[in-house]
Amino acid sequence: MPSFSARALMLGTFAALLAACGGSRQVPPPAAPEVGVVRAHAEDVPLVRDFVGRLSAYRTADVRARVAGILLKREYTEGTDVAQGQVLFRIDPAPLQAALRAAEAALAQARANARNAEETVQRVRPLAAKGWASQQDLDNALANARSTAAAVKQAEANVASARLNLGYATVTAPIAGRAGQQMVTEGALVGQDGPTELTVIQQIDPIYVNFSQSFAELQQLRRQQAQGLLKPAGKGQVEVQVVLPDGTLYPQPGKLSFADIAVDPGTGALSLRGTLPNPDRILLPGMFVKVRLIQGRQTHAFPIPQAAVQRDADGAYVLVVGADGKVARKRVDLGDMRDGQWVVTRGLAEGEQVIVSGLQHVNPGDAARAVPYKPLPAARAGAR
CATH class of the missing domain: 2.40.30.170 (Efflux pump adaptor protein, beta barrel domain)
Incomplete structure (x- = not known):
């Protein structure tokens, strides 16, 4: 039977052999983490x-009463579209018609006076030429003819003004558009102390x-x-x-x-x-x-997913996977964000692999395995 020392020697030899065998085995390095990337592509954005x-x-017109009178009727429906020239209100025309008739009568009188004065000139002129009438008589006849002719013109202007005022009794739309609320009700006196606002039309x-x-x-x-x-x-x-x-x-x-x-x-x-x-x-x-x-x-702009952009105290940056498989940080200038994408205006180059997913597994300088980024379906993205 082997002695105690022999057994100890055998056990020590066996342990040494086991240690030697274990030391020859090498632990493989961890695999590079997988990250989802998109390739930067310049576009006109x-x-x-x-x-x-x-x-x-586009256009606004205040509809006002331009003559004094009693408002008789509203001819349009409030809040509806009206055409240019459409009748909106009617003002009592009776006083204006009377004023027009008086102006026409004054015009007839002025014309009669002018004819009489002209006939007087025709009678006096030959008499003055023969010495049977004085030059003063002829001058007076001529002055009277000129004065009555001027009175005719004044009377014609008065008729035109009275006719214009009568026309203002029918209030029409100055522009086409939507007519608003009536400002004055029927029976009210309008235009007495100046133009009265009746409604507003807006195109x-x-x-x-x-x-x-x-x-x-x-x-x-x-x-x-x-x-x-x-x-x-x-x-x-x-x-x-x-x-x-x-x-x-x-x-x-x-x-x-x-x-x-x-x-x-x-x-x-x-x-x-x-x-x-x-x-x-x-x-x-x-x-x-x-x-x-x-x-x-924008020319030479790079749309990238919003998730790829990170920020720190120095501003915005992205992580990219270089040709050597290493992760690098790149500072970028951002433009607008539309439809979940940032527009990078500066800092990226054509074809660079920008990391979108797996950012939490890598740091600048780490090795990474780039795979095409696949966005999550809308339902899953919303659930997260």
């Missing part, structure tokens, strides 16, 4: 700016949207155009879109129709105005809306 705007009528097809933009922002856009980073939006026209208060996009875009030439010293902004078609009268004056202005197309 619309440059869109949002503003708060207010709608106003709302097309319709204006008024808003303002910072002059500093406009200067920046001009610099971008000068540097070739921004192309015009269209053939000299800037498209204007409107987002309704419920968040839906108004289906008919318009055009920028006016830009002020002076900057408001209080706000540092420039007043702008767009014109939009409004055939269905969806847009109404006084409404506040969001104005979406397409001011050009």
Whole structure:
């Protein structure tokens, strides 16, 4: 039977063999984490700016009583569209008709006086030529003829004025549009101490949207155009879109129709105005809306998913997987965000692999295995 020392020697030898065998095995390094990437691709991206705007009528006309009288009747339905020249109100014409008849009678009298004066001149002139009438008599006859002729012209003007006033008794629409509420009821005396407002007509097809933009922002856009980073939006026209208060996009875009030439010293902004078609009268004056202005197309811009952009104290950055399989950090300048994508205006190069998913597993300098990024379905993304 082996002694204690022999057994100990055997056990030690066996342990040494086991240790030697274990030391020869090498633990494999951990696999590089998998990250979802998108390749940066430069595009011409619309440059869109949002503003708060207010709608106003394309044309507005105050309908007023231009002669004094009693309002007899309203001829239109409040809140309906009226045509230009359509009768809206009627004022009692009887006093105006009487004034016209008096003016016509005065005109007839003036014409009769003028004929008599002219006949007197015709009688006195040959007598004065023969010495049977004095030169003073002829001069008086001529002066009277001139005076009565002037009186005829004055009487004609009075008739025209009276006829015009009678026409004002029928109040018509100066423009086509939607007529508002009646301001004065039937039976009221109007036009006594000046023109009385009866209603307001507003033309709302097309319709204006008024808003303002910072002059500093406009200067920046001009610099971008000068540097070739921004192309015009269209053939000299800037498209204007409107987002309704419920968040839906108004289906008919318009055009920028006016830009002020002076900057408001209080706000540092420039007043702008767009014109939009409004055939269905969806847009109404006084409404506040969001104005979406397409001011050009950004050249060499990179749309990337929102999830790829991170921020720290120094600004925005993205992580990319380089050709060597290593992760690198890149600072980027951001433009607009549309439809869940940031527009990167500076900091990326064509074809770079931008990490979108798996960002929590890697840091700059780490190795990573890039696979194409697959967005989550809408239902799953909402659940998360």
